[in-house]
Amino acid sequence: MKITEPIIKEAQEKMTKAEDSLRRELGNIRAGRANASLLNRINVEYYGAPTPLNQMAQISVPEARVLLVTPYDKTSLKNIEHAIMASDLGIAPMNDGTAIRLVIPQLTEERRKELAKQVKAVSETGKVAVRNIRRDMMDALKKAQKNGDLTEDDLRDLENQAQKVTDESIKNIDKITEDKEKEVLEG
Template sequence: MTATIIKETEIHMEKGLQALQRELGQIRAGRANASILNGINVEYYGAEVPINQVASISIPEARVILVTPFDKSALKDIEKALLMSDIGINPANDGSVIRLVIPQLTGERRQELAKEVGKIAETAKVGIRNIRREAMDKLKKQQKNNEITDDEMHDLEKQVQKITDQNVQGIDQIAAKKSEELVEV
């Protein structure tokens, strides 16, 4: 039972790190990144489908995203979806592909984005700490019900804290990498 609590804690924290990476991947750093198109759906034959299911997405240059539809008749729908999205980039349609040119970031905008990265990372840390608290509560409940001894409780608390520390360190590394990416562009 206690092993499953530790395993669940690891899994939940890992999912927290993955969510952080997805969220930070959508922040534009002045460089082309296909993940900014995640979450954009295109109306295709009456159904809403993710853009990557109706087009191939490539990055031919550092600041250009190339969207090539699998079906040329979907080009207008893809362009419409990109215009309606909140990515803030006007698509350039040449009749067969759509180009998204990522604008150069100003120094001020870079600083704002770096602050935003810090806020998102702090929110992720709060999530990790909440997962730790839930695990500790479950362990304390088991201790109270005499399912585990005081010594086992002490060892399990150390394990949960170690996992927490590793994940908080992982958040710091991910955030530092993204902030560095924002500054160096």
């Protein structure tokens, strides 16, 4: 029985990581309101090296649909502006000489529906990852049983336990997805 406990614990940790990954991925989907995580993927050319924007500037949300990027080094303002324009955000930065304002445009109903579909697609990817983890866990349990480390009854109990862990993770993913869909559709 001792051999199998790490198998389930490891799978549970992997499923939690899959949920966290889903949260990060969904955080990148623009929902019509300002969110500092929109800028997480932007790298700025800074002294010849690509540097994450969130390490070069303070990113704040002064209003519901405005992001304010205040660089720690004012000389990097132009580079930050160029990096934002070159990104796939589709938002034009406004440089006032000390900071950059990004006004998030209001989403159309059609765009909201597209984003909701995108949320579902990303969510499904997360569910597939969880199912793959479950499959690997089941394979490891069956291998342990085949090696004589488990009886059939132990295997059945552990498979039930594994299914409960998987169901819980899928339920968490559904909740995360539901919250993001609501955010996208309400704007």
